[in-house]
Each structure stands twice: as C-alpha cells, then as structure tokens.
Amino acid sequence: MSNSEHFANIMVQCFIDAVQNGVDLVPVVADSTSTAKIKPFVDAFPDRLVNVGIAEQVLVGTAAGLALAGKVAVTCNAAPFLISRANEQVKVDVCYNNTNVKLFGLNSGASYGPLASTHHSIDDISVMRGFGNIRIFAPSCPRECKQIIDYVIAEEGPAYIRMDGKALPELHDENYQFVAGEPSLLRSGKQVVICALGSVVHEAVAASDILKEQGIDVSVVNVSSIRPLNKQALAKMLGETKHIISVEEHNINGGLGSVVAEIMAEQGIVAKLVRLGIEDGGYAAAGDRPYTRKMLSIDSMGIVAVCQQLLQSEILNA
C-alpha cells in the first residue's frame, strides 16, 4: 500500500527529531545498523551511535550505563537476540535498576519468517511482563508507532517496544492520538470481539471487513499498550459479547491471549475465548508471512473461520 511505512524508518526519524529537539539520545546497536536502518541518523549525527559489535549482553549493559550518565539510551537490534541473549541484562541493568533505556525489539514475532525459530521472538511479551518497572508497547501502524516512540522517549524509565519487521499501512487518520494504557476500538460490532496487537491488527481488521460482507458484526480492539493497560476499559469492550478471540504473532501463553484471559477471569466476564497465536509448546513455522500466519490461523481468513465456527456453535448449542 502506498501509505505503508517500515517501523524502523519511523523509529530512526523519531530519534533524529529527538536529538534535534535537544534530547541527549544515544542509539546502541550490536552490529545491527542495517536491521535498525539507522544510516540517516548516523549521517545527521556522525558521533552519536554506539556499536558494540555482535554482543547483546554488553549492548544492554552499556545502554544502562549511558542512561545512568544521563543519556536517553535506545537499543536497536533484532528482538530474538535482545530478549533471549540479554535476558538478565534486561532484567537487572534495565528493569531492576530502573534505568532510562528504551529497548526496541526489531523484526519481532515471526517477521524473519523463513530464517526460522532462532530468529523469531514469540516470547518477548511474556518475558517482559515478568519483569518489573518496564512499559511494554506493540505498535500496529505508522501513526501509532511514531506516537508510541515519541511517548517513550519523553517518559523517564524503561520501555520495550515490539517492532514488526515489514512495512505496514496506516489504520488511523491524522486526528489519532495515542494514549498509553488505552486499548482502541477500531471496529465496533456485537457478535464477536477480536483483540489483537502489532502487525496482526491488520489481519483482524481485514477479517472484520470480510465478515461484515457476510452480515457478521465483530469488534476489533487494538491492544498496543500491554503495560500500562487500562483493564477496566478493555473489560468493558470484552463484555459486549459472548465470543472473544485474541490474535497475536506470539505464543498464546504470556502474551495478549493471557492478558485477555486474566482480565476476563478477574472481571467476571463470561464468554468463550479462543486464543490464536503460536500454540502451547510450539514454534512458528519457517516460511513467508502468508504461510506462517495461515498455519497459525492468524491471517484474516483464519480469523474469519474461527469467528464463523464460534457463531455456528452458538446456534447449535442454542
């Protein structure tokens, strides 16, 4: 689509804008200059980038040290290596020490597709949810991505931003305003509520449009803010129907599916929940995005089929 933008490009422009506005921001990469598409930043500020080589532990530790010295430290590397290799540095140096580090998990989920599971991060949200202090976001479209990045740069303290690895189209008009913690209702319907985060929000929106043509009326809720999260607001949206689906390019354990299940249980919402994502104990398939998503039923047609099955079973059980 013509209005599609790659999140890394948006990220780099936000960094450039921040430094131009007087923010002492220092990007730290682990040989991940191309992953981060950081060249425009280096061209604008040749002496600012820190490259620690292929070494994720010192990537995060160095960022924490820079932050303790007053910098806004932003790490930019592939999410799988950040999350797994530098797990304890994220836990201790960033979260526990409460340092002003922003961790950008690039090409998250199964963005790397055919490069297989070493390169997939299907556990990043669950890992981050286990740590204290850190805010957790997963933007779904360019405007939201820019506003989330501007927000985390401006707010003191640790943040993790789950960044998809493909150019994604816009979902909002120019009046959109990101509010940390608030889930946003993108489509309003009565029969099913679909909650999604990150790039698969687009699959959910596409599914709702297909279902609408079939006379089926579903809501789509974008949960881009995992922490903070206004649970009451999300519960209100979930409470509108008896059928709820969570969609994520992440393990169904610990990610959005778990968040939704927890809120339903805590708020006493009685409904059928189907969690779509990487199944318990599984991995994402090694393949391109359409194939991987089809295998997991997190593409638009897979979501459509699950909605139809839910409503069909309701009729049969009535």
Added chain:
Amino acid sequence: MNPFKLEVEELERKARSVRRKIIKLNANSPAGGHTGADLSQVEIVTALYFRILNCAPDRLTDDTRDIYIQSKGHAVGGYYCCLAEAGYFPEAWLPTYQHNDSHLPGHPVRQKTPGVELNTGALGHGLPVAVGLALAAKRDASPRKVYVLTGDGELAEGSNWEAALVAAHYKLDNLIVINDKNNLQLAGSTESIMKTDPLDKKWQAFGFNVTQCDGNNVASVVETLEGLKAEGKPNVVIANTIKGAGVSFIAGRPEWHHRVPKGDEVELALKELSDV
C-alpha cells in the same frame, strides 16, 4: 576531590575499623553473609572511598563525581561498612543488614542505600554498565572516572569479556577495572573450578593496560591506583588478595564464602582487629 584524602597509616586504621564493622555486621545478619569476600576487598574499597574517588556523600547527584561499581555484589557487607564509615548513611543502619525491609539488603540496591550506584548481585553485570558510564563521560568530556570491582571467579561470566572488547575499542582510559583476585569462589579454588590465569595476559590481549598490586596492602593499592595513566587504554588492576584477609581463622578458607562469625568467633576476630 576526595573529602578525606587520608594518608596510608590512616587508611590502615580505617581498614581495621571497616573490618570490625564487617565482623559485627555479619554476626548480626539473620540470613548469613559473605564474610570472606567482604574481608578480601577491604583495602581496595577503603583506599577508594577515603583517598582516591572524587566523590562524597553530599555529591551523589554531581554529574562529574567518580563512580564506583561493586560488581561482586555478594560482598555488599564490606561495601556497606565502608560507605557507613565514610558517612554515606548512618552507622545505625548496619545492624539491620539483611533484616526485613532494611536499607541494607543482601545485595546492593541503589534505590535503598545512599552511595550505591548500581544494583548488582548477578555476576558479570558491573563491567558492561561501567563501560556505558565511561563512554558517556568520554562523550561529555567529563573528568569522571569509573571504577568497577569484580571478583576473580566472576570473570568466568562472558559478559565481562564482551565489555572488555568494547572498553578497548572505544579507548576508555577513564575506566579502571579492579579484580579482587582472592583465588577462591563459592565451591572451592578458582584454579580448580575455572582458572583465570594467566589473568594479566588475558587482559593484555584484550587491549588493557595491566597493573598488579598487593590488594591487602593499602600502600600498594594506593600507589598502584594513583600511578595509573590515561593513555588511550582501559586500565585493569589485578589486586592479589586473600579471601577473609585480616582474621586468622577466616583467611584463605573457602568455607567462609557464605559463613558468618558466631559466638566466640566474634570476640576473637574483633581482638585480632583491634587498633592496639
């Protein structure tokens, strides 16, 4: 500027006072302690806080202050005793070491204890963070120096060597790594578990300026730290120490890694550590 600038003889007296505090602190702990590791680092930390560091209790928000990072976080008891001696927090806090909700938990927590610069305890974290601090100081043309104390068993953590590469690559000559080389770790001798020797050659190969000192001799520690040069290379001081130094029945004994003095041991140790 260090607010004390003590001479060697005064530092020796301070070191004995810190050791006495370490004995009482650990004896009073409800959750054990790391007496041996606390004692091996005494001369190093005392020399830093009472002579070397450009830092003071009333300058903890000064951006140009020197930073000390206790990477061997389990030896926090010794660190606390030195910070208390130097006035970073009231000595009355020392008997609360490891008590519920104390200002002095069993590993350093900067949100709880004035003077603590970094939460550590998981090993191999101090040096990478110190690299970030030193790099920031370089970029800001700050006079700040960053000191980080590691154990020698701790050097098996690979993160140290990732950080060593970065320190040399970015020519961080404002970074001073001190290895408290007491040759013992949790389960026995470092030589038998995972030897680090020849440690000097390893650091040299990583691009460090390497110096050695007698880490339990204040004069040697001071002379070495004051003789370091900032000539485009990070510095490492291999401080040869004895775990449990200063108390005859603790020194060199691996069982004191996680033991604390009890009963008569307290009086015996304090007697050995008296000023007369």
